[in-house]
Amino acid sequence: MKRDKWLQYRILRDGSSLAGRLPETQLFTKDALTKMLLQYRSVVLKPRDGRYGRDIVFIKRNGPNAYRIHNEKNAVTMRDTNKLLKWLRKTNSDRGYIVQRRLQLAQIGRKPFDIRIMVQRKKGSSSTWNVTGSYAKVAAQGYLVTNVASRTIPVLEALKLAEIGDRSLLVKAERIALLAAKQLGERYPKLRQVGFDIGIDRKRRIWIIEGNYQPDLRPFRLLKDPSMHRRILWYKEH
Ligand SMILES: Nc1ncnc2c1ncn2[C@@H]1O[C@H](COP(=O)(O)OP(=O)(O)O)[C@@H](O)[C@H]1O
Ligand SMILES: [Mg+2]
Structure with missing residues (x-):
């Protein structure tokens, strides 16, 4: 599973219903x-x-x-x-x-944010994909990318602060991440985890920015609620 945005774009675009979710x-x-x-x-x-x-x-x-x-x-x-x-x-x-x-990402206090949705499956070829965690990344002052020195908060809190949606929007984003994981999983049978960067634009449209095969788990550990981190580690071992 090489880190290659161009290859991943083509895997997701061809052969699934996700083409409209990809910029x-x-x-x-x-x-x-x-x-x-x-x-x-x-x-x-x-x-x-x-x-x-x-x-x-x-x-x-x-x-x-x-x-x-x-x-x-x-x-x-x-x-x-x-x-x-x-x-x-x-x-x-x-x-x-x-x-x-470029997407016009939704903002919190004039800072763009996007969401990370963690999707995993257990060992074994017939296992299905599950959402095991999520958080929102708010860009640091002056940045357009959310990776750098960003604030991470629960997704529902971000959606509320941005006045862009509620749980139903998160559920929709999760469904899209699951479809994308399924598509990547067909190409890579050994793949067991993907951390998706999902963008929500100002028209509330959901976009797949990228999927990370080796996502950083630290932000999950730092969330106040430890349950996601626990679930993620459990899936890694089963
Ligand atoms: N098409 C885009 N429109 C707006 N913002 C984007 C776009 N692509 C990326 N970004 C921002 O830049 C960040 C990093 O891009 P990403 O594709 O995830 O690359 P990296 O591999 O460096 O994480 C994203 O999380 C998002 O905040
Ligand atoms: Mg990224």
Whole structure:
């Protein structure tokens, strides 16, 4: 199970009903970037093998020849398409990148958040997938990714603070995560856990951002309620 966002996108998109839950994604090329910026205005560049939100670049078209670029806590404006491409070549070196439509994630106090949904199955080929935990990640001040120095809180609390929904929205997101896990599990029979990053946009639409095969469990340990962490560890052993 290689960490490869492009491969995972194709597994989820092809052969399941989840295509509409995935923000449009293409392998990064100059043409793909230009086309997507015209179509969506705001896009995200991510390393295929990315982790922890690093090297993720948000680009917004601000007129015919101007771009607003946001990376980590920094934002710059570029007034020339060639300069933009040159800058990207330098930043991205030779790692493969994907370009993806940017979602307008729901916010808490002007900070975007997304949710992590942990899905696991027991050993044995016929076992079914179960949601074993979830939490919301709120971006740190100035960041557009939720990985960095983020606050983690229970999902229901986040949905309430964002005034975007209640338990039924979480249940819907969980169902989508389960479908996605099933799809990945068919491709990888040995796969037993996926930590999904699920986005909810301002129109309450649910999106699959990515699935992590080796999700960090620390945030579950830090939640006030220890029951999720316990359940996750139980599933790991059974
Ligand atoms: N298409 C997108 N639109 C808006 N925000 C995004 C998008 N893709 C990623 N993000 C934000 O960046 C974070 C990191 O992206 P992700 O694809 O999970 O990469 P990583 O492997 O670095 O965790 C996400 O949790 C989300 O907060
Ligand atoms: Mg992630």
